[in-house]
Amino acid sequence: MRARDLAQEFPTVDLGDDALVAARTMAESGRPGLVVLDEKGRACTVLPGSQVLRLAVPVYVQSDPHLARVYDEKAADELFGKLSGRTVRDLLPDPHDHAELPVVDPDATSIEVAAVLARMRSPLAVVSDGDRVLGVITVSRLLRALLPAADPASEGEPGGPVSNGEPELR
């Protein structure tokens, strides 16, 4: 199976988009991050959700989260309201480095995608033909494609020893 067959849609934002819009997109998508596109529409980096929080939450509160208890809900509105007027570019941690983005080409094999994710310790790879983003491949999608068929006899009682919570996006 090739990367093009595994790619799933994923929310994207542009470098120039409003930071508050990016935060809302993340909130609504149920995803832990967004793919950021540069001026030419090419994937340039992934914006992790925690980075949005780093811009909104004052540094002294990050250092001592118990201080956060002084904030009521109205104060929270103000913290996150201040994202508006900033851009996605402002949210990025460092000058983004394309070389650090886990990108695979559409013809990459599933093992090749696994190798890229393993090496970069990334939860997802961007599938791109250079100019256009086709989608992303998450670790869990990849594992579904790669894992050998289950052999119930070798895994103990049905259901197994794991608590497998129903995935919930919203």
Next chain:
Amino acid sequence: MRARDLAQEFPTVDLGDDALVAARTMAESGRPGLVVLDEKGRACTVLPGSQVLRLAVPVYVQSDPHLARVYDEKAADELFGKLSGRTVRDLLPDPHDHAELPVVDPDATSIEVAAVLARMRSPLAVVSDGDRVLGVITVSRLLRALLPAADPASEGEPGGPVSNGEPELR
């Protein structure tokens, strides 16, 4: 809003569970990681999906993903089949350090949870009362709770400038 109200179910595995079972749980959950419980059922760390791939994919293929093209699907079965017989403990990168786990108590406020995620650059926090894991809070769940109500007038045309792919778990 308090952490206990924001907590969502999340798949867990025990340190002694078979690594292949953990990989399957991750594949089926659609999540990028699993909460790992110690012998007493307390959260001790989060196992990222990429770590499963690191154990399955040979190091020389991780270094040069193009080498992966020599693997056919049968070979992939063998790579991942070798997870069986190893445990979740074998998958963990380093002696896991509880102090590094983003844990919040059930009474933590939403801003407090935001501060913890921001400081630790984590996509999720584990809600625990010390002995028992109540669930996890993802960045996107938290942002839905924290973001001020949208004001469409200040955000351009409906839909906005972002491509907002339908979230897909499987």
